[in-house]
Amino acid sequence: MTTRIDGNAVAADIREALTDSIETLGSEGVTPGLATVLMSDDPASETYVSMKQRDCAEVGIDGIHVEIDTDAPAEELYDTIEDLNADSDVHGILVQMPLVEQVDTRRVLRSVDPLKDVDGFHPENVGRLVAGNDRYRPCTPHGVQKLLETYDIETEGADVVIVGRSNIVGKPLANLLIQKADDGNATVTVCHSRTEDLAEKTRNADIVVAAAGLAEFIDGGMISEGATVIDVGINRVEADTEKGYELVGDVEYGGVAEKAGAITPVPGGVGPMTRAMLLYNTVKAASLQTGIDVTLP
Ligand SMILES: NC(=O)c1ccc[n+]([C@@H]2O[C@H](COP(=O)([O-])OP(=O)(O)OC[C@H]3O[C@@H](n4cnc5c(N)ncnc54)[C@H](OP(=O)(O)O)[C@@H]3O)[C@@H](O)[C@H]2O)c1
Numbered sequence: 001m002t003t004r005i006d007g008n009a010v011a012a013d014i015r016e017a018l019t020d021s022i023e024t025l026g027s028e029g030v031t032p033g034l035a036t037v038l039m040s041d042d043p044a045s046e047t048y049v050s051m052k053q054r055d056c057a058e059v060g061i062d063g064i065h066v067e068i069d070t071d072a073p074a075e076e077l078y079d080t081i082e083d084l085n086a087d088s089d090v091h092g093i094l095v096q097m098p099l100v101e102q103v104d105t106r107r108v109l110r111s112v113d114p115l116k117d118v119d120g121f122h123p124e125n126v127g128r129l130v131a132g133n134d135r136y137r138p139c140t141p142h143g144v145q146k147l148l149e150t151y152d153i154e155t156e157g158a159d160v161v162i163v164g165r166s167n168i169v170g171k172p173l174a175n176l177l178i179q180k181a182d183d184g185n186a187t188v189t190v191c192h193s194r195t196e197d198l199a200e201k202t203r204n205a206d207i208v209v210a211a212a213g214l215a216e217f218i219d220g221g222m223i224s225e226g227a228t229v230i231d232v233g234i235n236r237v238e239a240d241t242e243k244g245y246e247l248v249g250d251v252e253y254g255g256v257a258e259k260a261g262a263i264t265p266v267p268g269g270v271g272p273m274t275r276a277m278l279l280y281n282t283v284k285a286a287s288l289q290t291g292i293d294v295t296l297p
Helices: 007-027 043-059 074-086 105-111 123-130 139-150 170-177 198-203 253-257 270-290
Strands: 033-038 062-067 092-095 159-163 187-191 207-210 228-231 235-238 245-248
Touching: 007 043, 007 139, 007 270, 033 043, 033 074, 033 270, 043 062, 043 270, 062 074, 074 092, 074 105, 092 270, 123 170, 139 170, 139 228, 139 270, 159 170, 159 198, 170 187, 187 198
Parallel strands: 033 062, 033 092, 159 187, 159 207, 207 228
Antiparallel strands: 235 245
8 A cells, every 4th residue: 555645734733833832932922033035027927926925824923025127236135135134024034935046046145144044055054054053954955855754654763765856856865864863864875867777766766755856756766666656846837728838747656656655746746744854944034033931843
């Protein structure tokens, strides 16, 4: 029997637990605040930001949204970040990527106050994570860890193959899973576009995490019997639907589910976890900045 890992259910439990922490903060007069900043007219980015704002409203986090004209000079974005850094009602700042070309993305990542960097992309937070002293775990890798933990999928001693080495998924996840910690202690191989014989690597893995952004490219032949398969990919493919497309993962679900011991669907797997972990980091940020202790799920 293959276990279908239900990201919607796990995310709902995390949101519910966070509501209690938000009440604790509220009883001390603090409402966590998350600012989202958008400087892009990419429809997917607009959707992501509006979903994040909706998630905040649902759990009682104050959402502030700043939209900057895509033709505006980069300084407008840098000044906005400075203002948000100085605003004590704002505990978390999320600048939606990718940004327009006149903006220096590295400068943006460096200029968010590390204590408000709920994406976990500031070099200080990246360094802390690598050193095993993390402050904010990036949302998608943290969501993957929570799914594994909730479904009792042991990482200690496991051979994990991560397909993809981006700064937002593959690299931070690898760094988290190799930590000497209960939710780490794995032996991790990180694969990418120059990896030779990828299938040979994935077939030897206890846990495969697909994060390459290639629709359904991991098939049943690339997975060993009983392996856990976590599909991070979100790919739009043409389909006979109202919108003219549908979302699929990096994993060919049908064929892989026949062999896997556990598998995440797309949608309904990692996606909702990423959103829940942003709320988690925002609550943690409010706690760190106010000194009010809260229990985090
Ligand atoms: N579910 C969620 O919440 C969530 C969150 C973030 C991202 N995503 C999705 O996850 C996917 C990956 O996102 P990302 O931002 O990490 O992507 P990315 O920055 O484009 O990175 C893709 C990675 O895949 C590697 N790759 C490309 N082709 C490959 C191949 N044939 N074999 C092995 N590796 C290959 C690339 O290698 P090189 O480094 O050599 O180019 C790169 O490291 C996308 O579909 C994205 O939409 C989902």
